[in-house]
Amino acid sequence: MEPILFLITIFLGFAFSGKCSDVYSRNDFPEGFVFGSGISAFQWEGAVDEDGRMPSIWDTYVHSQAGPTGDVACDGYHKYKEDVRLMYDMGLGALRLSISWPRLIPSGRGPVNPKGLRFYKNLLNELTRHGIEPHVTLYHDDLPQALEDEYGGWIDRRIIDDFTAFADVCFREFGNTVKFWTTINEPNMLAWGGYDLGFMPPKHCSPPYAMVKCSRGNSSTEPYIALHNMLLAHASTSRLYKQKYKDKQNGSLGITCYAYWMVPLTSSGEDEIATRRAKDFYLGWVLHPLVFGDYPDVMKRIVGKRLPSFSDEESDLVKDSFDFLGIIHYTTMNIAHLSTSRQGDFTSDMNASMSNFGKSTFVTIDVLPWGLEGVLEYIKQNYGNPPVYILENGRPTNHHSSLNDVGRVEYLHAYIAAVLNSVRNGSQTRGYFQWSFMDLYEFLNYNYTYGLYYVNFSDPERKRSPKTSALWYSALLKGSMVSSQVAKNLSVSSSPGYASQ
Numbered sequence: 001m002e003p004i005l006f007l008i009t010i011f012l013g014f015a016f017s018g019k020c021s022d023v024y025s026r027n028d029f030p031e032g033f034v035f036g037s038g039i040s041a042f043q044w045e046g047a048v049d050e051d052g053r054m055p056s057i058w059d060t061y062v063h064s065q066a067g068p069t070g071d072v073a074c075d076g077y078h079k080y081k082e083d084v085r086l087m088y089d090m091g092l093g094a095l096r097l098s099i100s101w102p103r104l105i106p107s108g109r110g111p112v113n114p115k116g117l118r119f120y121k122n123l124l125n126e127l128t129r130h131g132i133e134p135h136v137t138l139y140h141d142d143l144p145q146a147l148e149d150e151y152g153g154w155i156d157r158r159i160i161d162d163f164t165a166f167a168d169v170c171f172r173e174f175g176n177t178v179k180f181w182t183t184i185n186e187p188n189m190l191a192w193g194g195y196d197l198g199f200m201p202p203k204h205c206s207p208p209y210a211m212v213k214c215s216r217g218n219s220s221t222e223p224y225i226a227l228h229n230m231l232l233a234h235a236s237t238s239r240l241y242k243q244k245y246k247d248k249q250n251g252s253l254g255i256t257c258y259a260y261w262m263v264p265l266t267s268s269g270e271d272e273i274a275t276r277r278a279k280d281f282y283l284g285w286v287l288h289p290l291v292f293g294d295y296p297d298v299m300k301r302i303v304g305k306r307l308p309s310f311s312d313e314e315s316d317l318v319k320d321s322f323d324f325l326g327i328i329h330y331t332t333m334n335i336a337h338l339s340t341s342r343q344g345d346f347t348s349d350m351n352a353s354m355s356n357f358g359k360s361t362f363v364t365i366d367v368l369p370w371g372l373e374g375v376l377e378y379i380k381q382n383y384g385n386p387p388v389y390i391l392e393n394g395r396p397t398n399h400h401s402s403l404n405d406v407g408r409v410e411y412l413h414a415y416i417a418a419v420l421n422s423v424r425n426g427s428q429t430r431g432y433f434q435w436s437f438m439d440l441y442e443f444l445n446y447n448y449t450y451g452l453y454y455v456n457f458s459d460p461e462r463k464r465s466p467k468t469s470a471l472w473y474s475a476l477l478k479g480s481m482v483s484s485q486v487a488k489n490l491s492v493s494s495s496p497g498y499a500s501q
């Protein structure tokens with residue numbers, strides 16, 4: 001691997017010495033700007049019932065229906081050394097990963113699992129030994145099932161203390177190695193998908209709002225309660241970190257927001273107002289409390305009593321409880337005004353319908369880099385221009401399509417250029433993490449994956465093979481000038497079996 005990448009890097013250096021305007025290198029970014037890639041525990045580790053790990057709500061969810069599971073996934077639990085080596089060879093400076101709560105504290109609260117602790121220490125040491133900075137997410141959608149069973153997980157305030165105690169263990173045990181902590185992955189998407197529409201774990205919802213049939217839930221109230229408790233758990237964790245660890249460990253802590261960019265479907269006044277409202281509902285739901293200590297006015301007005309309120313003390317706790325914002329961005333949505341006869345879940349409260357922009361679908365997404373610029377500019381102008389890390393951005397492709405993934409290269413090239421434009425226009429974006437380092441167990445199946453590396457999920461060895469995008473990203477990481485055209489000359493030869501389908 002290494003010699004091939006090396007040759008390509010040299011070649012690129014000659015071929016693209018800043019000729020056209022879509023050509024850039026990492027040296028165009030501010031000093032210290034981080035380029036990384038991401039994985040998450042459930043999607044990568046497998047080994048779901050090994051060494052004391054107990055089920056999470058995600059395990060329960062995938063086992064409740066037909067189709068593939070995350071039981072083995074990439075088998076990262078056993079292959080982490082090999083994977084860290086691939087990351088090192090690629091030139092990765094940072095890895096976004098998560099810690100599985102039910103592996104570290106299997107019952108959600110109480111005793112630490114020594115084998116889980118050992119695994120994460122080994123993994124983190126392996127990364128730092130190779131000069132790869134870990135950016136750790138504490139909660140990536142994998143709540144211990146025990147807490148869901150005991151009190152309903154995020155809809156009960158008891159989650160605040162349990163989450164804070166889990167974070168305490170992580171800070172204490174890993175804080176000498178980890179300098180970048182993210183508390184919760186995409187809280188707005190978890191609350192909407194998991195407690196209103198119901199298609200995500202823990203599958204809470206109620207008719208007539210839901211997309212699926214759920215055995216429990218209340219789509220009118222639970223999304224708001226769940227998100228409220230996520231914000232309070234985040235804020236409580238942030239206070240703990242400041243009081244007990246920050247001075248000693250010199251790290252920083254943030255939270256993420258799932259950020260579609262949104263544009264009006266038509267130029268009608270109604271659609272424009274609906275777009276503003278949708279931004280307040282979807283982004284402001286998380287960002288407004290973090291920056292101003294309360295929900296947006298429009299949400300308070302429309303949702304009324306169903307929206308939990310912050311006490312003065314809670315408001316102070318939540319406000320400014322982050323050192324950086326993690327942004328998760330894939331695509332742009334069209335927003336249309338929605339007059340719905342039913343009023344009473346997150347979607348209908350928003351009075352807006354979302355549809356894919358252009359030819360995008362749920363699993364195939366267009367290259368719309370201005371959408372990422374829109375998000376970053378919106379955060380800069382409306383939320384005080386905080387430090388931002390893009391913690392996920394990438395393009396899915398059919399898992400069985402060619403290793404020569406020029407479409408992914410085109411996307412990454414355009415979106416990283418968009419980040420550069422935003423940074424040049426004053427956004428405090430400090431890092432970019434491509435999603436994902438390798439093909440992972442993606443939402444519900446392995447059909448559409450985001451990896452720079454192909455993973456053969458039919459192979460007991462889970463063999464990894466670089467795609468063209470891996471070579472392209474490596475060229476960027478190692479300092480070459482890159483253009484999307486480079487992909488044509490980088491293409492990996494597709495061995496038999498990878499032929500596009």
Ligand SMILES: *[C@@H]1O[C@H](CO)[C@@H](O)[C@H](O)[C@H]1NC(C)=O
Pocket residue numbers: 206207217218219220221
């Ligand atoms: C949801 O909760 C609200 C407020 O407690 C209640 O009025 C409503 O009937 C509940 N809906 C369902 C489907 O349980």
Ligand SMILES: *[C@@H]1O[C@H](CO)[C@@H](O)[C@H](O)[C@H]1NC(C)=O
Pocket residue numbers: 250
């Ligand atoms: C703390 O971190 C900052 C930024 O990462 C670094 O510049 C500084 O030298 C560190 N200080 C200590 C005492 O480690």
Ligand SMILES: *[C@@H]1O[C@H](CO)[C@@H](O)[C@H](O)[C@H]1NC(C)=O
Pocket residue numbers: 338339340341342343351
């Ligand atoms: C949302 O739709 C309902 C039902 O049609 C309507 O009563 C309400 O005025 C709408 N709200 C907004 C902000 O458009």
Ligand SMILES: *[C@@H]1O[C@H](CO)[C@@H](O)[C@H](O)[C@H]1NC(C)=O
Pocket residue numbers: 377381425426
């Ligand atoms: C650049 O920043 C300025 C000042 O914040 C803003 O007015 C302008 O719209 C931004 N340009 C773009 C392309 O976002």
Ligand SMILES: *[C@@H]1O[C@H](CO)[C@@H](O)[C@H](O)[C@H]1NC(C)=O
Pocket residue numbers: 445447
């Ligand atoms: C994934 O692909 C398999 C095999 O091609 C197919 O049977 C299944 O329906 C697909 N699942 C989804 C959710 O598209």
Ligand SMILES: *[C@@H]1O[C@H](CO)[C@@H](O)[C@H](O)[C@H]1NC(C)=O
Pocket residue numbers: 456457458459460496497498
């Ligand atoms: C994946 O692995 C299986 C089992 O080893 C093998 O038969 C198949 O050819 C492999 N597929 C690819 C695309 O390499």
Ligand SMILES: *[C@@H]1O[C@H](CO)[C@@H](O)[C@H](O)[C@H]1NC(C)=O
Pocket residue numbers: 015485486488489
């Ligand atoms: C690709 O390689 C060919 C032959 O080596 C060269 O002529 C061409 O300029 C290269 N194009 C790009 C975009 O690198």
